[in-house]
Amino acid sequence: LLQSPFFSTPVLHQTEPQTFSLSLHTELIMPKSKGKGGKNRRRGKNDSEEKRELILKEDGQEYAQVVRMLGNGRLTAQCFDGKERLCHIRGKMRKKVWVNQSDIVLIGLRDFQDNKADVILKYSAEEARRLKKLGELPDKATVNQTEKESDDEDCAFEFEEI
Numbered sequence: 670l671l672q673s674p675f676f677s678t679p680v681l682h683q684t685e686p687q688t689f690s691l692s693l694h695t696e697l698i699m700p701k702s703k704g705k706g707g708k709n710r711r712r713g714k715n716d717s718e719e720k721r722e723l724i725l726k727e728d729g730q731e732y733a734q735v736v737r738m739l740g741n742g743r744l745t746a747q748c749f750d751g752k753e754r755l756c757h758i759r760g761k762m763r764k765k766v767w768v769n770q771s772d773i774v775l776i777g778l779r780d781f782q783d784n785k786a787d788v789i790l791k792y793s794a795e796e797a798r799r800l801k802k803l804g805e806l807p808d809k810a811t812v813n814q815t816e817k818e819s820d821d822e823d824c825a826f827e828f829e830e831i
Contacts, residue, residue, distance in 0.1 A: 723796055723800070724775065724790060725800075725805060726775060726805070729777060729780075730775055730776065730777055730778065730789065731748045731749065731750055731775075731776055731778055731786070732748070732749045732773060732774075732775060732776075732800070732805065732810075733746035733748040733749065733754070733756070733773075733774055733775075733776050733786075734746060734747050734749075734771060734772070734773055734774075734810060734811075735768060735771060735774060736753065736770070737770065738768070738769070738770055739755075742757060742758045742763055743755065743756065743757055743758070744756050744758065744768065744788070746774060746776060746786070746788075748776065748786075749806065749807055749810065752783070752784070754776070754784055754785060754786045755784060755785050755786075756774075756785070756786045756787065756788050757785070757786075757787050757788065758787075758788045759787055759788060759789065762788065762790075762791070766791050768788065768791050771811065772791055773791075773792045773797040773800070773810065773812065774789075774790065774791050774792065775788075775789045775791075775792070776788055776789060777789050794812055797810075797812040798812050
């Protein structure tokens, strides 16, 4: 036998009573898997996002701060025009850009639904600080602060020592 990915196994088939024929049965030997993941893992990270041009809002867009993550690509955001809206994370961002609570985002307003919007872009903490410095964001906007980072003094209840 030759060394190849194919090997032959003789198999007996009964064609007629007391008559046998010999045929070769060939099978392919599959190589063993050597790594984890598939095409998406091999693709790697895109580090070109670090120094991108600052994108400002246009007509039909608004800046907002994420209040609560709802799941299924949805979130509640407090817009800087004073309204709280239910927002949907667009498919292009969904698994590539992770949006967290208290992030500053750019949302696209809907003409037909005022209480709903679509998340267009997530600003990094450094970009949000630049927006605040330019006067695009109001002074009340907190940049790069989550509930976990807030002080314990704001706590509504106290613990007693026993």
